[in-house]
Amino acid sequence: MADILRVGVAGLGTVGASVVRLLQRQAQALSARTGREIVVTAVSARDPAKDRGVDLSGATFYEDPIALAASDTIDLFVELIGGAEGPARASVETALGKGRSVVTANKALLSAHGSALAELAESRHVALAFEASVAGGIPIVKTLREGLAGNSIERVYGILNGTCNYILSRMEAERLSFEDCLKEAQRLGYAEADPTFDIGGFDTAHKLSILASLAFGAKIAPEAVEIEGIERVTLADIDAAGELGFRIKLLGVAQRTAQGVEQRVHPTMVRKTTAIAQVMGVTNAVTIDADAVHELTLVGPGAGGDATASAVVADIADVARGVRSAPFGLPSASLRKLERAPAALHEGGYYIRLAVPDVPGAFAAIATRMAERKISLESIMQHGGRATRRIGDSPVGVILITHATTERLVREALDAIYADGTIAEPAQVIRIERE
């Protein structure tokens, strides 16, 4: 058996404690699998005295994670502090700079500085592994980096935020408003007191930028992600989607097009028959379209201490076995600058909900604006209206489902409709993701 792998864990929150526990519980199996004994020799956390339900008696305690990262008593630095800057970034840079492999679950750090950190890791011939940074326990990084090495990937998309999926699932199942479901998610600990990061789509965007880099061999480009959250999704939209055979999910989508790579996070209509539409609650799922494997979907827990620790420990085991892939599959020098596809050129179908006044000619005026831009309609549905209506009644919800068109034409048509003064309030527009 080779030398012991001495592991330093920075950050002993839920995930950190689970990682230590898993390494201890699986010590024998991990040593058989990797040929090395894996031992947590040092830790750092804010409060050394706190009881975390794990045995840390053999580990040296560091107050400063950067001092831990710099210490000669570890071979591998596990960063579970979080945040794109501050001690997380500084400690990872310190460890890599010292020629130590790093395992991290930090999506914010990766999204902001992943390409530079990968370059640093490669220059020192050490590993930078981050399976836990995207979709928790789902081995999506390994699948993209190794499992699909023979594929050219066309699209990767998925449900990457459990909070949003929980809220949307619950709105549908219980017919509750967005606000009520958000409160419930906060009560259950699925959502933070300030939920903006989750429900605004920013968490999904971080993860998507990492997936896009792995899928397309490009440098991470978080600034190129179009982001729209789920705040504006109403029960009316969820009902209408259901009637039309769709379900609404917050998806992160990275897609290769003739115009470049699209990276977008937004509420999305997915056909109920697809694998991704079946994913309810806090569960995550990622689907990959690729030339050889066609379609592959992975479904599993996107968060939680043990599930995330499962991914961290798999990375640690790879490091122990001596695996040294380039962090993003291709060497940093081969990663291209991501060519951003303009959002206006996005092609696809659209769900458009309009509050149309119940006056003669209103709908004809709308249909004309669509037709002028050659937007053809797959279906038209009046929603929430009464059987008998009179002229002058309050607006009716009209739902249009378009055939494939472009974002630009849809926006132009809506601008023309607004200019006509036909409708009372801004339209709700939700993109339809093709299967």
Add this chain to the structure above:
Amino acid sequence: MADILRVGVAGLGTVGASVVRLLQRQAQALSARTGREIVVTAVSARDPAKDRGVDLSGATFYEDPIALAASDTIDLFVELIGGAEGPARASVETALGKGRSVVTANKALLSAHGSALAELAESRHVALAFEASVAGGIPIVKTLREGLAGNSIERVYGILNGTCNYILSRMEAERLSFEDCLKEAQRLGYAEADPTFDIGGFDTAHKLSILASLAFGAKIAPEAVEIEGIERVTLADIDAAGELGFRIKLLGVAQRTAQGVEQRVHPTMVRKTTAIAQVMGVTNAVTIDADAVHELTLVGPGAGGDATASAVVADIADVARGVRSAPFGLPSASLRKLERAPAALHEGGYYIRLAVPDVPGAFAAIATRMAERKISLESIMQHGGRATRRIGDSPVGVILITHATTERLVREALDAIYADGTIAEPAQVIRIERE
């Protein structure tokens, strides 16, 4: 860049031709990913003259795959011949014996001789990789061997045979008989002229034995797999399942229990709400229950030239990168003898369809036999009966759904019912898989 990796491919059927094509198409990306140029330098196949739509001009042609495996002109032997014995086995043993890594898609070979071949590979410090042998393009071997290295696995189960899933899906969707769907599957090329291997569950059993070894760190034990095919599933069962909220799938299930490891292949009732129930047509899916990750499901193509080649090429890339895991995760010497759980001790719910004569007391007699063995019923449904019936009419289908009980008690109750002479024909018994 390190030396060229010289690959010899034995077997140029659909998968073999796809592998050569993929290696050529992705040559640049693969060399960037692995740091080595990967070149097919030699091939073997029955007919050297056949046009396979791939450029083999640079490759030496061998008539005998064993001669190819023994040749000093290759570094890696890719076996795509098929079959547990004969040239497939001899050539793989030859290549490993010569200290050459082997990549194979051969589930029959692995199931029969996997443990011995793994030992041989380890003794020569070379790789034996077989991602393509189970569930085609789904990276399930890598997931079990590496992605879940920190987990203790409790159960792995899935839809591992596209032919059976196609037939069951079509029976449900089109309300056709098993025989009609089988003919259609044969017409479309999804089923062989002799379909026994697929529909009898033997193909699933081969794959399951490989998954069980990876999941439980045990030597492959194909003889310990209980096998039941889909031939006896009727439209009446599919309809009744649907009404009760289930769908029928042919599953391979490997499960750790207090009595040992269960390995079983049989038609199974799965709740419609589960991820696995959504998988229709020729698609495969595998779900893993494990202590840390909880539940993980992978869905993708289980067959097809390109999808299978995707898995073969991923294995080739791992070999090129120098990855040398033990073939079954743990070193062969650490693989335990699989402790077989007796089938009679299987615990779970059961679907039981009985042809009950429409005479007074018939059902009471059946219910008594169940109650004597403390089998409690979750639901009772009369199926296919007419609204108005007379004493002496032909038997009615009665469906019982039991709460969790054991296989032994169910069989004892049925034997007692048969002995009573209460029912006209043998009962249809289908196990319910818990979520």
